Amino acid sequence: MNKVRLDHAHLHHLLRQMIRIRQFEAKCVELYQAQKILGFLHLYDGEEAVSVGVMEALRPEDAIVATYREHGQAIARGIGMDRLMAEMLGKLEGTCRGRGGSMHIFDRATRFYGGNAIVGGGLPLAVGIALGDKMQGRAAITASFFGDGAVEEGEFHESMNLASLWHLPLLFVCENNLYAMGMALERAEAETELVRKAAGYRMAGAAVDGMDVVAVEVAARAAADRIRGGEGPQFLECRTYRLRAHSMYDAQLYRTKEEVEAWRKKGPIVRFYGWLLDNGLIHDEEMRAIEAEADAEIEAAVAFAEAGSLEPVAELERFVTMDRVPA
Amino acid sequence: MSDFLMPALGADMEAGTVVEWRVEPGDRVRKGDIVAVVETQKGAIEVEIFDEGVVSEIVVPVGTKVPVGTLLARIGERVAPQPAAAPAAPPPPAPVVTTPRPVAAPAAPPPSVTVPAHAKVSPAARRRAAELGIDLAAIAGSGVDGAVTLADVEAMMARVAAVPAAAPTPARRTGFDPALMRRAIAAAMARSKREIPHYYLSHTIDLARARAWLEARNAQQTVTGRLLPAVLLLKASALALREVPQLNGTYVDEAFRPGEGIHVGWAISLRGGGLLAPAIRDTDKRPLPDLMAAMRDLVARTRSGGLRSSELTSPTITVTSLGDRGADSVVGIITPPQVALIGFGTIAVRPWIADGQVAPRPLVTASLAADHRASDGHLGALLLNAIARLLQEPETL
């Protein structure tokens, strides 16, 4: 019932989503160098296919728990670039009034529960959101994104167990980019085939080429279908690669330039675009148009963010505690 | 361990006879407890103790007359540990001075009750003392580590609020030290004389009408309902202050502040020497019998140590009558921060010219000491005249 439509419009949509993410982040780098974006800035370059593919499997009522490398997850989920960029610039008009910044994008309208920057810390939240939805009879599923680093954390294992034990509608999306900051997977995990972790919790798991947006979408749809069909939580390992530094710049002492270059050739956009070209599914001009369209959207977002206001310092302590539960 | 000595219960007392012990060895005593009754020339006086502990020995038996300063009893064990089921922490050890003294220094003096100038003062006490203009160096601390507490300051204020020549009475919780008290009074009075430019006025008043009215009234009363002449002087003074409010109040921060109400501090002598001047609130508004009762109550409570600190800190003026001690008139020192003191001498029958005839009349000299910063002699004279006029109409008082 939930097959991937390989029609022209959908394929262009997937490409457009990945390009939007890539271009948005390119602008972020520029703004970071201009010191308009501060702090940490974790770029998603190379991993775009994961978010774009998985989000295609989700519905508006579903929930997302994301990581701190979540620009791609946020854009693919449909959060407006203007509010995202305003958040990057610390503006009141940002998703979180400038309180969260790059690592903490929250958006109530799209059920986007962060932007979580404690590795593994989002997983128990996702368990609870799935539990809450289930107890209230909602048809929603929760997708929890996390990296290979989170698999090293106890919270991952506790959450996998609890989700399976309670048969929760939860999609575990492991973005395995092979490095937890500088720690290579094989130096951190005794079992590097992360998909095999699922079996320990009697959970169905699948591994997919995370550089192939269509493959990710297919796998994600299959997993989501199983969850919606009452088969319980699913584990999806997306094998991908982070082409840039952990956060903006590092000396990359933990990997070789050759390794990065080899992966760059397998990058999700170049690969998907090449495949579309080879199959006559896109023209160069169409690609240029998509890029121009994204650039225009980004320029508008930057203008929106630049024109934004700063939250008055008098509001500093507002929302530390809440007066009510937002409806 | 401390000694309980025959106290000096008046400047003229040289010796006293222990006529009763109210405690026995082994009894726990606290500050303010009555421990003995001592007979003096003025009569039997209950004697308080100002230390805490357990009576370890009665040295002077009942019936023995001894000079002031003689050891009467020994008090030991200042604070006994609380009986405890669980092992309680021992009380902190008494500070032991281990610093070697300079060889050339004279023999170390015994521990002194005086407080060094840099003594500890609690924040509340420091603030209150600043408000009251009290010299902290003159106060002995009763708090933790000998710190001066709020109660110490208020007790000292009570003492300095008394008219000049006052001697202290102990406030509850606070130790009594005649020497220290004298120093406090010295400080307050010296401050008064140093800071307050006094002017003095006096006026002789014919009390014939007042006395006649009083005698006629008292004849119809039981003993307890009778009024003393002093109550007329007090009431007349209070009513006169309504007419001259510039003399009723305080002088603080280079400005006169009118009193909120007329609360006369009435000087009351203590059996043990000295006197206090607690306030009679709203003196001007109270009927004479009420005022008389208030005076009796104050006298009783002043002498038994039952005054409230508010009574000692709230007077807006002081009135003293030294008539029964035979003084013709008073030249007083103002109690800061008040701005005036009214004195009355002895009511004596003296020659007086009325209607062109020399006649024997009961006369009293009313005097005023006033702060020239707050008022001028003109106002002072108006006040004395008002008192004199009011005393001619005793039925209106």
Place this chain on the structure above:
Amino acid sequence: MTAITYREACRQGLREALIRDPRVFLMGEDIGRYGGCYAVTKGLLDEFGEERIRDTPLSESAYVGAGIGAALAGMRPIVEIMTVNFSLLALDQIVNNAATIPHMSGGQFAIPLVLRIATGGGRRVAAQHSHSLEGWYAHIPGLKVLAPAVVEDARFMLAAALADPNPVLIFEHVMLYNIEAELDPAVSEVDIERAKVRREGDDVSLFGYGNGLVKALAAAEILAAEGIAAEVVDLRVLRPLDTATILKSVAKTRRVVIVDEGWKSGSLSAEIGMRIAEEGFFDLDAPLRRVCGAEVPMPYAPHLEDAALPQPQKIAAAARDLARPPKGSQ
């Protein structure tokens, strides 16, 4: 009217919450079939079923985090943690998520979560089950921290906590579960904002919470026999602290003893003392005093544990020192 125990009061509060609001459910270790480590939840599984009385695996981080997530998704979870020492395994969720998300999200989300946590010493269970770490939680902006010390609060604080849109931590002292009191039939709710004067007095203020309050009240009895009138203030709410009530009592008695089972260094008692120093300094007539837990991991041997905890005699001694100091050297 009959007396009920603190434990029963807690249970009645839970039962009422489960009946009143279908969004309320319980999660925790051994709260269901076992009946609760301290038997607080005994019988609730039979009445409300496994869906709402959820036994969890020993995964504090996961089930506390799940409570946060469920609250985000619209539920009103009540999560029990067996002892405060175990709560450290969920510290990430409590501090990094529950306390931050409302502010970090710019007010988009609230976390209406209640955590019930047993705390405190006295049960001879040594250094991994006996500590009083509520002061740590009281350090964290975004959390509310309660310490019911009386049966009435044990009965009614839960409802107030559930009505609050914020994560509320309720610390139940393990030595209090068996205390008994009659509930005032006129009382059907309590606030979770104010400290409460449990005993009036003029001479010295004793500030305490949890079992420390019980001990402070016992100390006040000792002092009363000596003529010292101690005012005993039940802090009740450890965050946000009711500074106004604290300062009011200080202004009245001018002498302060703070009782805290927690360790003295960097403690809640330090915070209270500092607030008094900041805002009530000129009301003080004596140095601040504290009676805190000894700075040791809680020992097992009864005589050592007793010595490590604040006791009425210690509290009374501290108060006596302030209210009736030994006189200089007369």
